[in-house]
Amino acid sequence: MSAEEPLQTAKQSSGLLQRIEHWIPKVVVAPTFIMMLVFIYGYIIWTGVLSATNSRFLPSYDFVGGLQYEKLFENPRWETAYTNLALFGGLFIAICLFIGVTLAILLDQKIRREGVLRTIYLYPMALSFIVTGTAWKWMLNPGLGLEKLVQDMGFENFSFDWIVDPDMAIYTLVIAAVWQSSGFVMAMFLAGLRGIDNSIIQAAQMDGASMPRIYWRIIVPCLRPVFFSAFIILSHIAIKSFDLVMAMTGGGPGYATDLPATFMxxxxxxxxxxGLGAASAMLMLGGVLAILIPYLYSELRGTRNG
Structure with a gap:
């Protein structure tokens, strides 16, 4: 055996190990990647195809172009659904942001039992929307919830029957959704506040600025990325809201609390x-993309600039 043969064998073994190390991650990730392609992007494409067909009880491929979208916008229930989404989403996002920022600022004052309070505020986020909707349905039920409790305390004229009032039922969804999500928003802003350099605050205090002015003029503007991220997440939750509505109102009374997800x-x-349901699903996807694309563009531009 020549002296070069062991060296060649070692090189071959090293090359084989390198190829194995190169391919193992791809082999491990491949099943997940294939499943994502099929069960996410594949079904998105299939839904888009169905939205252009005359599918009824079962899928069919009798293409009718944009007829389903025309029928969708002529449907009064769809008009109610997207009007409710605008009302529900606007109130839900605005109130969650306000409560989240307020709670985060209060907890940032190094108060006692901060960990306990954080846990209390965050606990609702650990529950599913099904549980939240069921619990609030019981609490707001005029026959056994808040209204009956207050009346049993002696206030017989007290009335709080929003959940069975077609004009007010949508606001009960806002109450339940805010109760569940505002603690999560608080945690986001609290993390943002803890990441601000204390030297900026100390310098402003040395210049004679009061704490409310410091928060308003310095700290809150520094939290702009957190505001943007919270807005994206809350918008996504609002557009996808289905289980909360089904558990709490079932879309009623009538279809007064219909949202696009329940319509679909x-x-x-x-x-x-x-076909009509697929068309509504594609419009929901368009709403999500209209929110996500500016966010991704902003993130990518920030990465390039960095």
Whole structure:
């Protein structure tokens, strides 16, 4: 055996190990990647195809172009659904941001039992929207909830029947959604506040600025990225809201609390209008993308500039 043969064998072994190390991550990730392509992006494409067909109880491929979208915008229930989404989403996002910022500023004052309070505020986020909706449905039920409790305390004229009032029921969804999500927003802003350099605050205090002015003019503007991230997350929650509505109001009274997600479910699975449901799903996807694309663009531009 020549002296070069062991060296060649070692090189071959090293090359084989390098190829194995190169391919193992790809082999491990490949099943997940394939499943994402099929069960996420594949079904998005399929839904888009169905939205251009005359599918009823079962999928069919009788293409009708944009007819389903025309029928969708002529449907009064869809008009109610997206009007409710604008009202629900606007109030939900605005109130969550306000409560989240306020709680974060209060907890940032190094108060006692901060960990206990953080846990209390964050606990609702650990619950599913099904549990939240069911609990608030009981609490707001005029026959056994808050109204009955107050009346039993002697206030017989007290009335709080929003959940059965078609004009007010949408606001009960806002109450429940804010209760669940505001603690999470608080945690985001509290993390942002803890990341601000104390030297900036100390310099402002030395210049004679009061704490409210410091928060308003210095700290809150520094939290702009947190505001943007919170807005994106809350908007996503609002557009996707389905389980909260189904558990709490079922879209009623009538369809007074319908949202696009419940509209899509009702027409796809209970009204045998798969094509119309698919069209509504594609418009929901468009709403999500309209929010995500500016966010991703901002993040990518910030990374390049960095």
């Amino acid at each position: 479910y009702a027409h796809s699975f209970t009204r045998s209008s798969i």
